[in-house]
Amino acid sequence: MNSKITCRNLSVAFSGENSRTRSVLDNINVTFPAGKMNIITGPIGAGKSTLLHTMAGLTRPTSGEVVVNDQAVSRWSGAHRDQWRRQAGIIFQHCHLLHELTVLENIMLPLIPLGHTVSHCRSQSIAALKQVALFHHAGRLANSLSGGERQKTAIARALVTQPHFIFADEPTAHMDAENSRQMMELLYHCTGRNAVVIVATHESILNRLPGPALCYRLENGALNHLTD
Amino acid sequence: MFNTLQIWAFRDILRRPFESLLLAVTLTFAIATVGTLLLFPRAVYDTLTVVLKATPSIILRQVDPTGWRPLPIRESVQAATSVIGVVSVRPRIWGMVNGPDGPLTVMGVQQEGLPEILADPLTRLPAKGQAIVGWGIASHDPAGTLPLEGAIRQTYQVIHRLPEQTSMFTHDLVLLNPLDAQQLIGLPQGYASDLAIDVFHEDEQDAILSDLTAAFPWPVRCVTRRQSAGIYAGGFNRGRALGAITMIPAVLAMCLLVAVNTRKSMGRQSDLGIMKAMGWTTGDIIRLHLYRDLFVCLPSVALGSCLCFFLVYGPGADGLAGFFLGWDTLPPRLYLETKGAVTVLLEVAGVMVAPVMASALLPALKAATADVHELIEGAGRR
Numbered sequence: 214m215n216s217k218i219t220c221r222n223l224s225v226a227f228s229g230e231n232s233r234t235r236s237v238l239d240n241i242n243v244t245f246p247a248g249k250m251n252i253i254t255g256p257i258g259a260g261k262s263t264l265l266h267t268m269a270g271l272t273r274p275t276s277g278e279v280v281v282n283d284q285a286v287s288r289w290s291g292a293h294r295d296q297w298r299r300q301a302g303i304i305f306q307h308c309h310l311l312h313e314l315t316v317l318e319n320i321m322l323p324l325i326p327l328g329h330t331v332s333h334c335r336s337q338s339i340a341a342l343k344q345v346a347l348f349h350h351a352g353r354l355a356n357s358l359s360g361g362e363r364q365k366t367a368i369a370r371a372l373v374t375q376p377h378f379i380f381a382d383e384p385t386a387h388m389d390a391e392n393s394r395q396m397m398e399l400l401y402h403c404t405g406r407n408a409v410v411i412v413a414t415h416e417s418i419l420n421r422l423p424g425p426a427l428c429y430r431l432e433n434g435a436l437n438h439l440t441d
Numbered sequence: 442m443f444n445t446l447q448i449w450a451f452r453d454i455l456r457r458p459f460e461s462l463l464l465a466v467t468l469t470f471a472i473a474t475v476g477t478l479l480l481f482p483r484a485v486y487d488t489l490t491v492v493l494k495a496t497p498s499i500i501l502r503q504v505d506p507t508g509w510r511p512l513p514i515r516e517s518v519q520a521a522t523s524v525i526g527v528v529s530v531r532p533r534i535w536g537m538v539n540g541p542d543g544p545l546t547v548m549g550v551q552q553e554g555l556p557e558i559l560a561d562p563l564t565r566l567p568a569k570g571q572a573i574v575g576w577g578i579a580s581h582d583p584a585g586t587l588p589l590e591g592a593i594r595q596t597y598q599v600i601h602r603l604p605e606q607t608s609m610f611t612h613d614l615v616l617l618n619p620l621d622a623q624q625l626i627g628l629p630q631g632y633a634s635d636l637a638i639d640v641f642h643e644d645e646q647d648a649i650l651s652d653l654t655a656a657f658p659w660p661v662r663c664v665t666r667r668q669s670a671g672i673y674a675g676g677f678n679r680g681r682a683l684g685a686i687t688m689i690p691a692v693l694a695m696c697l698l699v700a701v702n703t704r705k706s707m708g709r710q711s712d713l714g715i716m717k718a719m720g721w722t723t724g725d726i727i728r729l730h731l732y733r734d735l736f737v738c739l740p741s742v743a744l745g746s747c748l749c750f751f752l753v754y755g756p757g758a759d760g761l762a763g764f765f766l767g768w769d770t771l772p773p774r775l776y777l778e779t780k781g782a783v784t785v786l787l788e789v790a791g792v793m794v795a796p797v798m799a800s801a802l803l804p805a806l807k808a809a810t811a812d813v814h815e816l817i818e819g820a821g822r823r
Contacts, residue, residue, distance in 0.1 A: 266814050269718070270813070271718055271812070271813040271814040271817070272812050272813070272814035272815075273812070291723065291809065291810065292722065292723065292724075295717065295720075295721075295722035295723060296722070298717065298718060298719075298720050298813075299720035301720075303718050303719075305718075305817075309715045309718070309817060311712055311715060311716075313456050313457075314456075318452075322716065322719050322721075323719040323720045325445055325446060325449050325721075325725075326446065326720060326721050326722065326725040327720075328444075328445070329445060330445060331445050331448050334445065370719070374720070
């Protein structure tokens with residue numbers, strides 16, 4: 214299936230101090246196609262994370278809509294949005310691992326409610342761990358990992374269900390150049406199975422991308438297409 | 442046998458073993474304590490109801506300024522049967538005597554007019570020099586004799602022991618031949634201790650009293666079955682007061698437990714947000730919490746209920762009766778009225794478990810309506 218995700222007149226505003234609203238995203242219209250790497254750059258605080266979270270169904274837009282395969286998922290009720298999130302793999306900027314769980318259990322987390330057997334969940338998670346070269350840390354608690362290892366764990370957790378939509382927020386921020394390249398290659402690999410991959414990152418990474426990408430810049434609430 | 446979510450819930454419990462164990466132990470003892478305090482009066486009430494149903498409608502005694510005195514059997518029966526509404530009159534020979542371990546109740550029995558409670562357990566009646574004893578009376582003599590001291594001192598051969606479940610009131614009872622009983626108690630020939638009178642209808646008990654009193658040429662005192670129930674009920678006030686005092690720490694412990702559980706669960710809202718971001722639905726999260734709490738609560742309810750049952754109906758009843766009712770010599774045997782006991786246990790389990798379950802489910806339900814982004818924001822930088 215050729216999936217795509219579209220933002221139509223998407224705006225997000227947060228209420229700030231003194232009841233003033235601060236506009237973060239302003240009337241964004243864009244379509245992210247499947248099978249290609251989509252890179253969103255922009256200065257700190259531009260709203261990259263907000264855009265990813267809105268598309269992933271973690272928050273609702275103030276106006277406009279997120280359309281996935283002709284379905285306005287941002288308008289769906291809570292229960293249906295829960296189902297939409299099952300199709301998405303999310304990598305958070307701050308990883309958001311569950312500290313009481315081991316690395317392996319963190320990666321198993323998205324598989325548990327899907328109704329697979331424990332052994333299936335385990336073997337899938339181990340395969341994902343091997344992809345990010347963290348198999349030797351499987352039994353360690355998440356809070357004992359370094360920053361880069363946490364990010365690798367978060368990437369493995371997002372990819373373990375082989376989702377059609379991947380939203381990665383600064384996925385390589387705490388990694389060295391070599392690990393960063395490997396993880397970006399892994400995300401590129403997902404475009405090979407026709408997934409929609411959207412990565413929010415700094416501009417510095419653009420010249421180190423291992424393959425072609427659709428690049429956008431988010432600034433002052435507006436998203437501009439940079440180059441292919 | 443178990444699905445993946447249930448296994449995950451069990452694994453979740455093992456991640457915090459001491460916390461889960463503490464919850465289970467507290468819940469078990471809270472259920473056992475509150476259950477016992479509610480079940481014990483219920484069991485005593487059920488026992489009394491059963492026992493009183495088997496007792497005569499009215500017990501009539503002759504009194505004088507010094508207290509009660511024996512009744513002449515022939516004249517008394519004649520006077521009582523002359524009252525309209527009286528169905529049967531049974532003269533009883535009984536009294537208190539000293540046994541090897543303390544005071545015992547002695548009763549003279551014969552085939553005619555045998556009390557209903559004793560009709561089934563008695564396979565034969567005591568002949569002269571023989572005794573049938575209640576479950577609570579210990580025989581220290583290997584030869585099976587029982588020395589008793591009343592108006593005379595006499596040793597009797599124990600020929601039978603009443604089964605434990607006969608009645609709460611037969612534990613300290615010694616059944617003798619009527620002639621032996623009369624001699625031991627010191628009753629003159631042709632006299633009885635009191636009259637057991639049955640009336641045609643339960644409601645006539647109180648109405649018939651004035652006619653009954655007037656039918657006797659000497660002063661008499663009558664006690665109806667209802668009055669007896671009231672007298673015994675009064676004896677349980679001490680138990681109720683002690684029960685209320687004992688229940689306070691159990692209820693306080695429960696409140697603390699629920700407060701801690703709620704606080705703990707609310708503190709993990711960010712984890713719920715992450716789980717939802719990972720594709721867990723609200724239903725999945727509620728099921729996980731439900732399984733996790735049931736894995737702790739169900740064994741606690743089972744264990745607490747067993748403990749409570751053991752204390753009320755099992756060997757623990759001796760201690761309880763001594764503590765609540767001051768029965769420090771002979772252990773009672775309480776009747777188990779299954780429906781009533783199960784109702785009490787279900788009530789206790791519901792009252793104790795429901796708040797714990799609610800305290801765990803509340804955050805999950807709250808998370809159902811909250812924005813996932815807002816829930817995760819609470820996690821801060823991880």
